[in-house]
Amino acid sequence: MRAIIKSKTLAxxxxxxxxxxxxxxxxxxPELMQMLGQKKSGTASFVEKKYIAMLKQPLESSGELAxxxxxxxxxxxxxxxxxxxxxxxxxxxxxxxDGRKLNVTLSDRPELAAFVESIRATLxxxxxxxxxxxxxxxxxxxxxxxxxxxxxxxxxxxxISRIRxxxxxxxxxxxxxxxxDGDRSEMTITPTSAK
Amino acid sequence: xxxxxHKLALAIWLALMLLAVAVIAQTxxxxxxxxxxxxxxSARQQMLIDQLRDGAIARIVLLGIxxxxxxxxxxxxxxxLQALQHNPRFSAVQNGDKATQERDxxxxxxxxxxxxxxxxxxxxxASGLHDAIQDTLDAMSGDAGLxxxxxxxxxxxxxxxxIVEQFLGESQPASRDDLWVSRDGQRALLMVQLAESGLNxxxxxxxxxxxxxxxxxxxxxxxENRLVMSGTSVxxxxxxNIIQGEVERLATLGIVLxxxxxxxxxxxxxxxxxxxxxxxSGALVGIASVSLAFGHVHGLTLGFGTTLIGEAVDxxxxxxxxxxxxxxxxxxxxxxxxxxxxxxxxxxxxMCSSFPGLSQLGxxxxxxxxxxxxxxxxxLPGLIPARARLRDLTLAGRCLQQLLDxxxxxxxLLIAALFGxxxxxxxxxxxxxxxxxxxxxxxxxxxxxxxxxxRADVGGNDMRYVVSFVARDQxxxxxxxxxxxxxxxxxxNQGVIGGYHAPSQLLPSQASQLARRAALPDAAQAAAVLQAxxxxxxxxxxxxxxxxxDIEASRHRALLTRQSLQGSAASVLLDSxxxxxxxxxxxxxxLRASHQGAQGEEINLDKVRLALSAARLPQxxxxxLLEETTNIFDSYTHxxxxxxxxxxxxxxxxxxxxxxxxxxxxxxxxLAGAVLSVVAIFDLYGIxxxxxxxxxxxxxxxxxxxxxxxxxxxxxxxxxxxxxxxxISLLVANLATVSSxxxxxxxxxxxxxxxxxxxxxxxxxxxxxxxMMARARSHAQH
Numbered sequence: 001m002r003a004i005i006k007s008k009t010l011a012x013x014x015x016x017x018x019x020x021x022x023x024x025x026x027x028x029x030p031e032l033m034q035m036l037g038q039k040k041s042g043t044a045s046f047v048e049k050k051y052i053a054m055l056k057q058p059l060e061s062s063g064e065l066a067x068x069x070x071x072x073x074x075x076x077x078x079x080x081x082x083x084x085x086x087x088x089x090x091x092x093x094x095x096x097x098d099g100r101k102l103n104v105t106l107s108d109r110p111e112l113a114a115f116v117e118s119i120r121a122t123l124x125x126x127x128x129x130x131x132x133x134x135x136x137x138x139x140x141x142x143x144x145x146x147x148x149x150x151x152x153x154x155x156x157x158x159x160i161s162r163i164r165x166x167x168x169x170x171x172x173x174x175x176x177x178x179x180x181d182g183d184r185s186e187m188t189i190t191p192t193s194a195k
Numbered sequence: 196x197x198x199x200x201h202k203l204a205l206a207i208w209l210a211l212m213l214l215a216v217a218v219i220a221q222t223x224x225x226x227x228x229x230x231x232x233x234x235x236x237s238a239r240q241q242m243l244i245d246q247l248r249d250g251a252i253a254r255i256v257l258l259g260i261x262x263x264x265x266x267x268x269x270x271x272x273x274x275x276l277q278a279l280q281h282n283p284r285f286s287a288v289q290n291g292d293k294a295t296q297e298r299d300x301x302x303x304x305x306x307x308x309x310x311x312x313x314x315x316x317x318x319x320x321a322s323g324l325h326d327a328i329q330d331t332l333d334a335m336s337g338d339a340g341l342x343x344x345x346x347x348x349x350x351x352x353x354x355x356x357x358i359v360e361q362f363l364g365e366s367q368p369a370s371r372d373d374l375w376v377s378r379d380g381q382r383a384l385l386m387v388q389l390a391e392s393g394l395n396x397x398x399x400x401x402x403x404x405x406x407x408x409x410x411x412x413x414x415x416x417x418x419e420n421r422l423v424m425s426g427t428s429v430x431x432x433x434x435x436n437i438i439q440g441e442v443e444r445l446a447t448l449g450i451v452l453x454x455x456x457x458x459x460x461x462x463x464x465x466x467x468x469x470x471x472x473x474x475x476s477g478a479l480v481g482i483a484s485v486s487l488a489f490g491h492v493h494g495l496t497l498g499f500g501t502t503l504i505g506e507a508v509d510x511x512x513x514x515x516x517x518x519x520x521x522x523x524x525x526x527x528x529x530x531x532x533x534x535x536x537x538x539x540x541x542x543x544x545x546m547c548s549s550f551p552g553l554s555q556l557g558x559x560x561x562x563x564x565x566x567x568x569x570x571x572x573x574x575l576p577g578l579i580p581a582r583a584r585l586r587d588l589t590l591a592g593r594c595l596q597q598l599l600d601x602x603x604x605x606x607x608l609l610i611a612a613l614f615g616x617x618x619x620x621x622x623x624x625x626x627x628x629x630x631x632x633x634x635x636x637x638x639x640x641x642x643x644x645x646x647x648x649x650r651a652d653v654g655g656n657d658m659r660y661v662v663s664f665v666a667r668d669q670x671x672x673x674x675x676x677x678x679x680x681x682x683x684x685x686x687x688n689q690g691v692i693g694g695y696h697a698p699s700q701l702l703p704s705q706a707s708q709l710a711r712r713a714a715l716p717d718a719a720q721a722a723a724v725l726q727a728x729x730x731x732x733x734x735x736x737x738x739x740x741x742x743x744x745d746i747e748a749s750r751h752r753a754l755l756t757r758q759s760l761q762g763s764a765a766s767v768l769l770d771s772x773x774x775x776x777x778x779x780x781x782x783x784x785x786l787r788a789s790h791q792g793a794q795g796e797e798i799n800l801d802k803v804r805l806a807l808s809a810a811r812l813p814q815x816x817x818x819x820l821l822e823e824t825t826n827i828f829d830s831y832t833h834x835x836x837x838x839x840x841x842x843x844x845x846x847x848x849x850x851x852x853x854x855x856x857x858x859x860x861x862x863x864x865x866l867a868g869a870v871l872s873v874v875a876i877f878d879l880y881g882i883x884x885x886x887x888x889x890x891x892x893x894x895x896x897x898x899x900x901x902x903x904x905x906x907x908x909x910x911x912x913x914x915x916x917x918x919x920x921x922x923i924s925l926l927v928a929n930l931a932t933v934s935s936x937x938x939x940x941x942x943x944x945x946x947x948x949x950x951x952x953x954x955x956x957x958x959x960x961x962x963x964x965x966x967m968m969a970r971a972r973s974h975a976q977h
Contacts, residue, residue, distance in 0.1 A: 050336060052344055055733040059336035081333045094338065098688070108369030108378070155372070159341065179341070 027142050029127060035142065037125030039170045041068045046075075048187040065189065073120045087116055114156045118149055118163050122172060134163070142169055201577035208574050211566075212476060215483035222486040225396075225493055251388075251771040253427035254286075257649040258385040258406065259377065262419040268383035269374050271413055271420055275385060278409040284402040287388040287767045291368060291375035299763045303358050304350070306759070308749040310703060311354035312361075314711040318352065319721070324728035327352035332733070349741035351734070361700045368653050377652040382423075384652055388767050389428060396435050399428040425646040430638050434944075435494075437637045441944045442498040449935045453508055456934065460927050461515065469578055470511040473567035476574075477507045481563030485555050496555045498939070498947050506538065506560075506898060507567035509928035513905075514571055515579070516924035517917070528572065530908050533853055534901035535568045537846045541897030544842030545890060549834060552946070553890060592919030599922060602966040609967045613868045616875035627874070628832055629883030637944040660786040660798050662695070662807070664815045665779050669757075672773060672780040673704035675815070679784060682810045683803075691802045693789035698773040698782060701765045708754045718747045786817075835886040839893045846896055854907070862903035865964030866896050872964075873957045887946055891953025898932055898954065899961025906970035929962045 044065045049058040063077040073087040084095040092112065094102040106113040114133040121129035130136060133156070134149035149163040157180065164176040175187045260268045260275070272290045279288045289295050308314050317323045331353040335343045346355050368375040368384055375384035389402050403424065410422040453474075457467050485492050510531060517527055542564070545557030620627070636643075662679060666672035676699040683695040699707070716724060721743050725736055760766035774781040786803070788796045803817040850859035870892050877884060905921050936958065939951025 048336075050340055052335070054344070054347060054738050055332075056735065057733045059332060059340070059733075061336040075338070077337055080336055083337050085338050099690070105369070105378075107380075108367075110371065183344070185340070 027138060027140060027145050029136055029138050031142070032138060032145060032147070033125040033127040035125070035170050036123065036172075037069075039067075039069065039123070039125075042066070042191060043193045044189045044191045046187050046189050048185060050183070050185040052183045053181075064192075067120075067123045070124050070126075071120065073116075073123065087120060092116060110153070111156055111159065114151060114153065115160070118165070119175060122147070122165055140166075144168060201573070204573040205577070208476065208570060212479060215479040218483040218486055219479065222482065223491040224497070225491050250774055251767075254389040255767070255771075256387040256389060256403065256406070256424055256426040256428055257653055258387060259423040259645075259649055259652070260383040260385075260410075261381065261421045261423060263417050265371065265376075265380065265383075267415075267417060267420060268376075269372060271410075271416060272374050272383040272385060274413045274415075275406075275410055278413065279387060279406065282405060282409075284390050284398075284405055285387050286390045286770075287762075287764075288385065289375075289387075289764055289767070290383070290385040291370050291373060293373045295762075295764055296373065299765055302760060302763050302765060304346075304355055306752070306755055307350060307354035307358060308715060308746065309708045309711055309752065309755055310700075311357040311711070313352075313354060313357045314714050316714045319714060319716045319724060321724050321727035324352065324724055325730075325732070328728060328732060328734065331356070347734075348738055349745050351739050351742050358700075362696075375653075377648070382652065384649070386653060386767075388770070396428075396431055400432045400435070403429060403432055423645055423649070425642070425649045430636070430642065430646065433642060434637045438494050438498070438944055441637075441942050441947060442494050445498055445938060445942060445947070449938055452934050452938060453931055456927070456931055457508070457512075460512075465580060466515060469575055470508060470515065472575065472578075473511055473570040474507045476570045477563035477565075477567035480566040481559040484562040485559045488558055489551070489555055493552055493555055495552055495944070495946055496559050498942075498944070506932065507564060508931050509901065510535075510568050510571040511575060512928045512931065513924045514575060516927065517920045526908065530901075530904050531568065531572075533850070533904055535564060536849055536853075537900040537904075538564055538897040540845045540849055541842045541893045544838040544845070544893060547838055549831060550886070553886075556890075589916075589919070592916075592923050595922050595926060596915075596919055599966045599970060602963060603970050606967045609865065609868050609964050612872055612964075613864075616868070616871035619875040619878055620871070623878045627878060627884055629885050637946070639943075659819060659821050660692075660788070660800065661818050661820060662784040662786060662803070662815055663782060663818060664812075665776075665781050667779055669773070669775075669780055670704055670706070672782050673699045673702065674706060675812070676773075676782055676784065677704055677707060678810070679807070679812055679815050682806050682812065683784070683786070686803060686806055687789075690789050691806075692798055693787040695784055695786050696768070696772060697784050698769055701760065701769045702755055702757060702773070705754055712750060712752070712754075715746050715750045717750065718743065721746050831886055832889075835889045839889045842893050843896050846900060850900070850904075854904075858907055861907050861968060862900060862965075865903055865968040866899045866961055868964045868968075869895055869899055869957050869961040872960050873953055876956060877953075885945075885949055887949040888953050891950040892957065894950065894954045895957030895961055898958050899965065902929065902962050903965040903968075906965045925962065929958060932958045 045062070046065050047060065047062045049060050051058045060079075061077050062079050063075065063082075066072075066074040066076075071087075071089050075085040075087075077083045077085075082097045084093075086093045086095070090106045092104040092106055094104070096102075104112065106116065117129050117133055120126075127136075130149065133152060135152055137148040137150075139146045139148075144166075145168075146164065146166045149165070151157045151160055151163075159180055160177055161180045162178040164174075164178070165172060166174045166176075171191055172189055174189065177185045179185075258275070260271050262268075273292065276288055276290050276292065279285055303310060313327075318327055328351045331343065331347060331351055334340070334353065334356065335347065343353075343356065346353070369378055369380070370376065371380065375386075376382060377384060387406065389399060406424065407422065410416070454467065454471070457470050458464075461467055461470065482492055482497070485496060513527070513531060539561050542557045542560040546554050546561070548554050548557065638646075662683065664672075664675060664679070666675055676697045680695070680697040680699060683692065683697070686692045687694055703711075715721075722736075725739060725743065729736055729739075757766075757769070760769055772783050772785075774783065786798055788798050798819075800817045800819055807813075807815050807817060847859060847863055850862050854862070873892065873895065874884065874888075877888065902925055905925055933955050936951045937955035939947050940953075940955050942948045942951060
């Protein structure tokens, strides 16, 4: 009887240990994508810093982001100059401070598509879209993950050498673009609402 | 005496024929569609239509490479570009490749201080420079930062952005690996501009053949790789080929058909040859007179040669079968004369048309018919061999008469048909007219679909809205374009238009270039001002040494001329906007619709016109080409309606004068019945009418009046035998007409098939209706 209880306790302990280990263990890409994919919509504020070799200090811009699953992403830059970027399906609409709009069809511009997809596909947990343009490498746990995207097209690689996206569970926190010429940009995202 | 008169007639005829042949030998034949495009009512519209038809835009050929895999297509696209690039028949060949892109980028970047509208003295003061650089930094922090940062060291004031700004929102072809492809990626795209010298259709055909052959010869081309082409020149060459082929086919078939018919009736080769004499004489004189009057003869006019065969052969048929009217030649010639007069009245209406093709057709028919009837009257009778015996037609005549008697008894049917036709038309009246200009084009549905696809792929605008003016020289043209551009810029800011192009964006006037160059500070001043401007900014002057070098270089840069754009994509664009004509320059500035608002893709041109006149630019026109062409076509439909009605009225008057009202009505009612029935039949089959259908209806009246006249007059002939002959001759004549026009109706060239089908059906109905109405009740009952 005791032995049984003991063994049950042991089993329970082992189970506990196992699950604790699992929490800290490496998150797999499908798990992350599933987690990200559950989010339906959300808004966030962002601050983006561009570190450019030519300049003595980074250029900073800030504004708001809004994402609606599965494929709508809005980036409204408020400072230093208002401009908007609305990505919906295959169309990217740029609106400038003077109200002029510019529509771009993503499939006409593969490099641009790769660029915007790094963010949108991550937000929507669309693994195949990501892997279409990038080789993925994932580190960390569900609570603290970091994903590295290396462009698979040589043409894209000439511009962007690496993208690092870090987050906490379904929440993307930072996106860092490492440019081929050594400059980089870093975007910090603070959620303001989520569903 | 009579003998000598005939000899004289023969001599005159011979001389005339020789003259006609001599004229024809010198004649230039054209086969494009231009003659069947209306001449625009105003010089301004004409100029625009000419531009669309022959101008720089019309010289552009779009090529698509299909089949195989994307890599194959990309390779072929590069190879084809190389193969065509140095051919003098092409002034530009592009496929979106890096080399051309870079050439354009270099043009805009290197010449930015001459091109940018922002270059003004104020911009190169310390504060002006500070603001300009701050703007560039702000732009760098935005979404396009990646690209903008590249220009910073040499262009910190962002002049390149100012230039690019003007082209923003332009739709461009999709691109893969720096090569244009279609939206679906299934086609590699190229654009070729035919060289200026090659404007005529023959030269265009040669150039297009060059492209085809170059493609065939490309190494490593697989069977599955195909070349498709479109563009105005491709379409006009295609339609020319179709027209040429059709004209030859129709002429041959038409002759064969009529010859067979005549042989069947005459059973005599000599009579047949004699019967063709008026036709051939008429055709020769017709072509010669068109050539003399117009300077050239259109292929389609020749195509109508078959119709002339149909009508001119009638006269000899009447003559041979009725044997000069037998006992009453006066009656015979009187009827023929009246018939010819009605036909000529009808064709005379055509001559007044603003369609050069139709007026050619009118002249051709009138001179041809006159000749044919004169030859029948004065040459043939003397040549008919005395012993030539016609087939005995007595039996056939008797059968025919019974048939006709049957028809005459069915007179009520004509009334029923008349009311039926009117009923159909009353209920369907709305969309009886086809208003589309291309309704007359012989281009196949597939070809025009391909044209639409390729245009959409390239993403060029369709040139619907244009602002246009004429200036006496290039400099004036560019200065005016700059002034107009200021107005359009405001309209764009207000959202009235989505954008515009101006030739001055690519090549500013010398005056503007000089002013911009003068605004640039000298080396010492520039360095000092820059130092001051950079106070408190995150950039060091040391980073911007390229800027100072470029400013200094630009101060000594030669002004841009048209040649400076050589080999760039921008030069093709400039060619389409700044068009040298003899003694003046035509400027066409295309407008883009703004996407906002309920109007969608439309522009409120009244606002544009108002703004232009407020800016004291009254000589600048804002034009909606779609509306203009529709208007032109509408006005020609009205014109055609008018001249057809006048022609018909004239025929009625003529008949009234010659035979009195009752007789005239007996002739006119069947004709009206035939016309209405044809229109009703087309309407029932959903065929919309064009100007050419109207022309066909006019011909129905002209030709049908002959039948009605003979029927109406035949009771004056006492003897039944003579009447039988009249009836037989009418039937044979009708068969000749119906078959030759019916043949025309099978043509794939709409211009020919519309007239052909209208006349074939109409002439047949005219015969039947005339038999019912114009013909007196059966003589057999006497």
